[in-house]
Amino acid sequence: MPNRLAIILPVYLLLYSLSYALAFAVRFDFDVPREFVTVAWTTLPFVLAIKFGFCLLFREWKGTYRYVTVTDLAALGAVALCSALGILLIDGLILSGVQIPRAVVCADLALSLLAVGVLRTSYRAYIELVRPRVIKRKKQRALIYGVQPASLAILRMLQATQPIENKYRMKGFIDPGLETQKSWIGGLPVFPAATDWKQLRRETKARHLLIPGGTPGRIVRDLLHQCAQNGIRAHVIPMVDDMIHGRFTLGVRDVTVNDLLRREPNQLDLGAIQDYITGRRVIVTGGAGSIGSELCRQIWEFGPESLIVFDQSEFGVFTLEREFASQYGPQTGVRFIVADVNDEATLDRLFGEERPQVVFHAAAYKHVPLMEDNPQSAIVNNIFGTKTVAAAADRWNVERFVLISTDKAVRPSSVMGATKLLAERFVQALARNSETRFMIVRFGNVLNSLGSVVPTFRKQIESGGPITVTHPDMKRFFMTIPEAVQLVIQAGAIGPSGHVMILDMGEPVRIVDLAKDLILLSGLRCPDDIEIVFSGIRPGEKLEEELFYPAEAGARPIHDKIFCGAAPENVTMLRMLKELNDLEQAIAGPSTRARAALVRLAEGHADRTSLDQEVVRAA
Structure with a gap:
């Protein structure tokens, strides 16, 4: 004043x-x-x-x-x-x-x-x-979910907001731990969660529900459906940690699909992570992609000596460079390299100049149906690209190498999955006689990644529908990008060399249910406003994905949400080099020959692999 x-x-x-x-x-x-x-x-x-x-x-x-x-x-x-x-x-x-x-x-x-x-x-x-x-402005009546500190912080935040900016009038709390008797906090009534929602709306005249940002996804999904059925709009208040890391700003926002799939926060061993990242030189291949860019963001928070962002996408690298400049200001410790992972000369020069101590290999082609039509590109990028980067890491005595893999590598039914399986096997073979600590991290789908199902559904909703789902029974494992990257970094700290670290993905989600949630989040109803149509399973797709091979079924937990699978006994570098030599000759010919060679090699490394599309379609 x-x-x-x-x-x-x-x-x-x-x-x-x-x-x-x-x-x-x-x-x-x-x-x-x-x-x-x-x-x-x-x-x-x-x-x-x-x-x-x-x-x-x-x-x-x-x-x-x-x-x-x-x-x-x-x-x-x-x-x-x-x-x-x-x-x-x-x-x-x-x-x-x-x-x-x-x-x-x-x-x-x-x-x-x-x-x-x-x-x-x-x-x-x-x-x-x-x-x-005194201010002549109509307030919108709202309830707050929960009575934990985060819920009370919502009340204090809104009370501290300028009246002209705060459009909500608090009418009470909903306490999931309260069964029957109503109580009071801060002059506001606390209603049991079992209260009939129609009665709750009549009594409070509330039209909005404010949910703390850390609420587990299964609860948010239930609240969202309850609110939709009773004419109440659900919102989320970001948590302090999200605001500190710049993911959200202070204020009320609508529920997102990430909120529906949020799980309990990961308990990270920060000391172990700092030991191998803080003050170290780190390279992230595929650093401009969905997983790679989040890896770069989280790694930078741990204070590495240097960070090299390596990607073949000029626009992707440029976009991340602008983001880093905006978020952190001019930085001398970050380099942005536009190059291909198969460019051995560039990699050798870069490793010689930077002498990296940690490599995260996230570069890969991942779109399943598209790779069915482009098997040579998938083989070159996913298999030989991994071979080139891993060999450079071994040659230059990198301390740790972490390969980002996928659940589609388990008994693969697609070209993309088969290439990731062979990439896993090459890294495991290399680990047998290398001083570099080679690790593989395998997980399922991540939300909102480029080209994934969620952005596709959003575009279909924006255009008025319909949403196309391949099969009513199709399920996938889902995880948010930040959570997946947190666990990848944690796995890099504690994983043994040559082994596959499998992330706990929770329960698989039906794609059709995810589509219905997105329609609901858009303020619409299915099928009244947006229809869902089933288009049939596409080439390379399964109804359900798997995370474990039978030999890995008894994988031991090395963290609350990370399992360690046993390393295969029959994978040797001699075998892998012979197989990759055969594959290199095959990709020089027609795509049918390249695909046949890939199928044969993948079947030799998986105890039950089906790349026959007719079998998949029949399923």
């Missing part, structure tokens, strides 16, 4: 003067003898000077009145107490011949503290209680 002190100083002068005068009146039962009236007038300038001096010392006038807290009131008490001691000191040492009654000093301490405390709290009460009613 401009000229703030011009308002505060006269108010404090008046309050301190009145409290000092009232202290004399209280001491003498409101009949002050003439000589003590003279004492009051004589000592008032000294008393005011002392109080103002301690206000300056404790920075009393710099505190905001709108957000007054218990800490501010404690500071007021310190000002009042020190002022009283100061008055007693000058009364005894400086004001010779003048005696201020000790009872007056004590009464003045209490009265001045009360006066200024009431001033501060009155302003906050006006802002939070009176002003919203």
Whole structure:
């Protein structure tokens, strides 16, 4: 507020003067003898000077009145107490011949503290209680889910927001832990979760539900459907951690598909991660992709000595470079390289210049139906690209190499899955006689990745539908990109060389259910507004994916959400080099020959592999 002190100083002068005068009146039962009236007038300038001096010392006038807290009131008490001691000191040492009654000093301490405390709290009460009613603006009634600290923080945040900016009027909480009896918190009723939603809406007239950002996805999905059935709109308040890391800004936002699939936060071994990333030189291939770019973001938060973003997409690298410049400012520790993972000369030069200690290999072609029509490209990029980067890591004595794999590599039915299986096997063969610690991390689909099902569904909804789903029973494992990357980085810290780390993906989700959720999130209904049509299974697709081979079924847990599969016994470098040589000759010919060679090699590495599309279609 401009000229703030011009308002505060006269108010404090008046309050301190009145409290000092009232202290004399209280001491003498409101009949002050003439000589003590003279004492009051004589000592008032000294008393005011002392109080103002301690206000300056404790920075009393710099505190905001709108957000007054218990800490501010404690500071007021310190000002009042020190002022009283100061008055007693000058009364005894400086004001010779003048005696201020000790009872007056004590009464003045209490009265001045009360006066200024009431001033501060009155302003906050006006802002939070009176002003919203004065502003002629219709509020939207809302409920808050839960009574945990995050839920109470929502209430405090909205109370602290300017009334003209806060469009919600809180009508109560919904407590999942409360069964029958209604209670109260902060002057608001707390309703049991079992309360009938129609009754709840009639009683509170609420049209909005605010959900803390950390609420598990299964609960958010249930709340979303309950709200949709009862004419209530669900929103999410981002958590503090999300705002700190820039994923969301402070405020109320609509529920997203990420909220529906959110699980309990990962418990990361930050010490182990820092040991191999902080102060180290790191390369991320495919660094401009969905997984690669999030890897770069999270790795940078751990403070590596240098980070090299390596990708063949010029536009993707440019986009991430602009993001880093905007988020972190000019950085000397990040390099952005546009090159192909099969460019051995460029990789060799880069490894020689940078001497990386950690490599995350995320570069891959991943679109299943598209790779069915382009088997040579999939083989070159996914298999030989992995071979080139892994061999460079071995040659330059990189400490750790982490390959990003996929559940489609388990008994693959597609070209893409078969190429990732052979990439896994080459890395495992290389690990047998290398000082580099080679690890593989396998997981399912990630939400909102480029070309994935969620962005496709969104575009279909925006165009008015219909949404096309391949099969009503098709299921997939889903995980948010940030969670998947967190676990990839964690696996790199604790995984043994040559083994496959399999992420706990939770329960598979039916694609048709995901489509219905997205329709609901768009404020529409299925099938009234948007229809779902079934187009049939596409080449290379399965009805359900798997995460484990039978030999990995008893994989031991090495983390709450990471399993370690056994390394295959029959994979040797001699065998892999012979197979890759055969494959290299095959891709020089027609695509049918390349695909046949890939099928034969994949079947030799999987205990039950079906790349026959007719079998898949029949399923």
